[in-house]
Amino acid sequence: MKKTLRLIAALLAFCVLSATIPPVGLAADSGYFDLRAAVDAAAPKATITLPRDAEVGAGYLDTPWIISKEITIDGQGHSIFLRPAGIVLGADVTFKNLDLRHVHSSVRNAIIANGHTLTLENVTAGAHSINLFCGTLIPANYEKDNFTVPTPGQTGTIIINGNTSLQGSDSS
Numbered sequence: 001m002k003k004t005l006r007l008i009a010a011l012l013a014f015c016v017l018s019a020t021i022p023p024v025g026l027a028a029d030s031g032y033f034d035l036r037a038a039v040d041a042a043a044p045k046a047t048i049t050l051p052r053d054a055e056v057g058a059g060y061l062d063t064p065w066i067i068s069k070e071i072t073i074d075g076q077g078h079s080i081f082l083r084p085a086g087i088v089l090g091a092d093v094t095f096k097n098l099d100l101r102h103v104h105s106s107v108r109n110a111i112i113a114n115g116h117t118l119t120l121e122n123v124t125a126g127a128h129s130i131n132l133f134c135g136t137l138i139p140a141n142y143e144k145d146n147f148t149v150p151t152p153g154q155t156g157t158i159i160i161n162g163n164t165s166l167q168g169s170d171s172s
Contacts, residue, residue, distance in 0.1 A: 033055070035048070035050070035054040045071070050074065056082050062085040063143065066088050073096070075099065077097055082103045101124070101126030103128050109128050110131040111130060113134045115134070132166065
């Protein structure tokens, strides 16, 4: 009986110790700069300079990334891995010196100015072309409960400067 209790005690101690160690998949950092968190934390009219390749994780049911404050994102030649279904502006936004090489959504590969000013300076696309729209977005019926499009601005303007090319290399 004592051996059984010792075995149970040792097993219980092992289980408690194992529960305090995080799983390998959760312990590892993706290595990408969290651009969504940086934009959310930034003051309006700030410039975010990417220290390395960045990622914008997917939202609920492949909804777009809504940028609701005036901001400049300077990639310094780094890439952005954009997993949401495109980008919708709620304020004036500038993207410069970056590569939108990794647009993963098959739902909406677009930047929608939504009546605001979108400035692209030295921005390139990778495999998939990126579409630009000055107007707003009307979500599909199946999307209406998942996100709210910000109130459109007064005039949609898209300014393209420098060596900007949004034509992807994938011809399909």
